[in-house]
Amino acid sequence: MCTELDQNHIHVACGIIESNGLVLAAQRSRWMRIPLKWEFPGGKIEDGELPEDCLRRELMEELGIQVAVDHSLPPVTHDYPSLRVTLHPFVCSLVAGIPTNHEHEAIVWLPPEHLMTIDWAEADIPVVLTYQNT
Numbered sequence: 001m002c003t004e005l006d007q008n009h010i011h012v013a014c015g016i017i018e019s020n021g022l023v024l025a026a027q028r029s030r031w032m033r034i035p036l037k038w039e040f041p042g043g044k045i046e047d048g049e050l051p052e053d054c055l056r057r058e059l060m061e062e063l064g065i066q067v068a069v070d071h072s073l074p075p076v077t078h079d080y081p082s083l084r085v086t087l088h089p090f091v092c093s094l095v096a097g098i099p100t101n102h103e104h105e106a107i108v109w110l111p112p113e114h115l116m117t118i119d120w121a122e123a124d125i126p127v128v129l130t131y132q133n134t
Contacts, residue, residue, distance in 0.1 A: 009084040013055035014042035014124070016131050017067060019094040022109035023131075025118060026062075029105045033083065036105060037121035040089060051088040062104070065097035073130050078123035089127045 017024040017040075026041040028034055043058035045051055052069045059065050073089040101107050110118070115128050 008082065009086070011045045011051075011086045011088060012042055013045055013051040013058065013088045013090065014040040014127070015055050015059055015067060015069075015090055015092045016040050016073070016127070017059075017065075017092045017094055017099075019109070021111065023112055023115060024094075024099060025108050025110055025115065026101075026104040027106040027108075027118075028121065029103060034080070034121045036119075037124075038118045039121045039124050040087075040127060041104070041107075042087075045088070052090065055090055055092070059092075062102055063097070063099040063107070064102065065099050066095050067092035068095050073127060073134070076123060076126045076130075078126075080122070085123050087123055087127055089131070091131070 025038045027036060027038050030036055041059060041062055042055050045054040059067055070091045070093055075086050075088050077084065077086040099107055112132055120128060
């Protein structure tokens, strides 16, 4: 049985997708929660779904790509005014497809050292910093 608190806490798998020394970032669309902020692409983990499987599914749906999940980074929980989100980040390698923007406002490839030059969603900032320090 879900409680009110459970309904306001979502778990999201997100991918730090690497290719040719660059990292993919996606800008949330204007109709999404936290509009126009940048994030690592991914999506909500469904009941009974492994985070890695969720990530592979979401990246195929959102970007039309296949990735190899290399390793995880520590989960990050952030409280927005009406939502608690726990990000489960994974460093990934692009193995097939060219990212095609199906849901986001924009996508961009950046060198890792330039990741903090864009306006990240608050929950993603600790993920960026952890990634840059690994």
